[in-house]
Amino acid sequence: MSLIEKTATELLALQAEGKASALEIADAFLAASAAREPKLKSFMLAPDADAVRTRAKAIDAARAKGEPLGKLAGVPVAVKDVLCTKGIRTTCSSKMLENFVPPYDAHAVERLKTEGAIIFGKTNMDEFAMGSSTENSAYHTTRNPWDTTRVPGGSSGGSAAAVAGCQAPLSLGTDTGGSIRQPAALCGIVGMKPTYGRVSRYGLIAFASSLDQVGPFAHDVTDCALMMEAIAGHDKRDSTSVNESVPAYTRTVNDPVKGLRIGVPKEFFGQGLDAEVEASVRAALKEYEKLGATLVDVSLPHSPYALAVYYIVAPAEASSNLARFDGMHYGHRTATKGDLIATYSKSRGEGFGPEVQRRIILGTYVLSSGYKDAYYLKALKVRRLVKKDFDDTFATCDVVMGPTTPTAAFKAxxxxxxxxxxxxxxxxxxxxxxxxxxxxxxxxxxxxxxxPIGLQLLGTPFAEEKLLRVARMYEAATDWHTKRPVV
Amino acid sequence: MSLSLDDVRKVAKLARLDMPEADLARMQVQLSAILDYIDQLNQLDTDGVEPLAHPLPVRNVFRPDEPTPSLPVDAALQNAPSRVGDYFGVPAVFDTDEPVSH
Incomplete structure (x- = not known):
């Protein structure tokens, strides 16, 4: 197996054993990411070879001197272009931020650097993270490494394709309504949305602030646990980040959960679910039974309404968050001269793509006078019911499982x-x-x-440790995570 | 159609989005379909249900009111579409004079 097909954990071991240097690893991924990029188009901004190699050499030098090294020393990590990177252009795959260079790092990026990771390019996404196929990027469409006529999912499609296509061993994404889990499923890798508040949103360009979370993409559950250890934890710059200690996820990830009870909601197996996807998910549940787990029939009666709630709440929050893009302090400003209002409207009309405009208008409408109670307030009430369903269900089981997506990757x-x-x-x-x-x-x-087909696992707030252990139980008994596409 | 073309035009104006007429018409069709889908929420009785704006309990977070260094002026202005000295250059607010630019 070549270097680029290895997991981050394997790459760390190779360095520790002196069998590969950080520089050799960096060069292998630089070569692979460049060679595969014309087919996959995972990146908004390709990794800066000079910066990557300089950093790799510094890690090798620190290792040679016996200096302490971080958890991710010498491991390249690609970053979704919605996360601010100091001095590195951050566009949200939007014309609005075409030339935006952040003056600071997002918290998650800062954490990766502290742990010795090598920031490895910025990945393509649906503009402002709005979409499920990465086709809403204002620049180009990323392709699925398993079939380049198909989409990688979205909105973190570039981050998912980069890991699945072995252009980087790890990446960061963000998940507002499925933007990590859906592309992870469609690209055949592991992707985690942490509990709201588990990872700081500082430096994450906001889409819907009550839903957004930063999380990892990885080849396997152990690497996912490793990334979670690096990025989770309290940050005083995000007042919604929760001050709870971060468990050593990698230390316990191989411990099976005894007496595991898995809730299987009937609403996740209804109309619209592809037969092949259902068969794979049912087979995975059987595998868990073989491992000693008990399947429990449960119901999340309001989950069929969740999507309607989401398409009120997310656009409402987005219309407010994206009001900041007015062409005054940063971002696109129209060349057409006019008064202040005309400058705002032209700048926004030119800078935002169709899906972003659609959601801003939808969000403005559901918050507007006369409609707020009928739409926004109604959605918040149903949101309470959606949450209560989970609270009730988790009283009878440890985790909930089902398909991540109704179908496998669709055609571009x-x-x-x-x-x-x-x-x-x-x-x-x-x-x-x-x-x-x-x-x-x-x-x-x-x-x-x-x-690829994905199995979704859901847990109680701050139960990432258990969720990772449960995921690893299945992974240890199967070999799907070892498959790599021919690109 | 749950939305009229005038509704879309009005909301686009509220949202400060300058949009060609053809886009407004397409938006009307697409948004109406989405609103029709959303209407299924009316099947649910939510009388007496407390709205949930945030998934986890959120509280005010206080810190001591102590000055700390903020972003240097050059860093704060590095992405400005127009800079005038140590300020952002912006169009006139109260008349239609040409925008200040450098």
Missing amino acids: GEKSDDPLALYLSDVYTVSCNLAGIPGLSIPCGFTKTGL
């Missing part, structure tokens, strides 16, 4: 003219964000045509 262009059809690909993932609970997707099989 297939849903781009029908926003509602595209929204439906998030039908199983949004309720987790509304309730603020942690969730992850792990690979659980392939369709007959070779497209």
Whole structure:
């Protein structure tokens, strides 16, 4: 197996054993990311070879001197272009921020650097994280490494494709309604949305502030645990980041959960679920039974309404958050001269793409005078019911499982003219964000045509440690996570 | 159509989005479909249910009122579309004079 197909944990071991240097690893990924980029187009901004090699050499030098090294020393990590990187252009894949260079690092990026990771390019995404296919990028469409005629999912499609396509061993994404778990499922890798408040949102360009979370993409659960150890924890710069200690996830990840009770909600197996996806997920549940788990039939009666709630709450918050892009302090300003209002409207009309405009208008409408109670307030009440469903369900089981997505990866262009059809690909993932609970997707099989299928695991707030252990139980008994696509 | 073209035009204006007429018409069709989908929430009785704006209990977070260094002026202005000395250059607010630019 070549260096680029290895996990971060393996790359760390190779360095510790003196079998590979950080520089050799960096060079291998620089070569692979460049060679594969024309096919995959994972990156908004390719990794800066000079900066990457300089950093790798510094890690090698520190190791040679016996200096203390971080948890991710010498491991390249690609970063979704919604996270601020000091001195490195951060665009949100939008024309609005085409030339934006942040003066500071996002907390998660800062944490990665502290742990010795090498920031490895900025990945493509749906503009301002709004989308489920990465086709809403204002620049280019990323392709699925398993079939380049298909989408990688979204909005963190570039981060998922980069890891699945072995352009980087790890990456960071963000998840507002499924934007980590859905692309992880479609690309056959592991992706985790932590509990709301587990990872600081400082330096994350806001989409919907009560839903957004930063989280990792990785080849396997152990690497996911490693990334979580690095990025989780309190940050006083984000007042919603929770002051709870971070467990040593990697230390316990191999400990099976005894007497595991898995809730299987009937609402996750209804109309619209592809038969092959269902078969793989049912087989995974059987595997858990073989491992000693008990399956419990549960119901999340309000989950069929979660998507409708989401498409009120997320656009409402987005319309408010994106009001800051007015062409005055940073971002695109129109060249057309006019008064202040005209300058705002022209700058925003030119700078935002169609999906972002759609959501701003939708959000403005549901918050506008005369409609706020009927839409926004109604949605917040149903949000309470969605959360209560989970509270009730977790009284009878440890985790909830089901498919991450209703289908495997779809063709590029297939849903781009029908926003509602595209929204439906998030039908199983949004309720987790509304309730603020942690969730992850792990690979659980392939369709007959070779497209990956994802199993979604949901847990109680701050139960990431248990969720990772449960995920690892299945992974240890299967080999889906060892598969790599031929790019 | 749950939204009229005038509704869309009015909301676009509220949202400060300058949009060509053809885009407004397309937006009307797409947003109406989304609002029709959203209307399923009306099947649920939510009388007496407390709205939930945040998934976890959030409280005010206080800190001592002590000055700390803020972003240096050059860093704060590095992305300004127009800079005038140590200020952001912006169009006139009360008349239609040409925007200040450098």
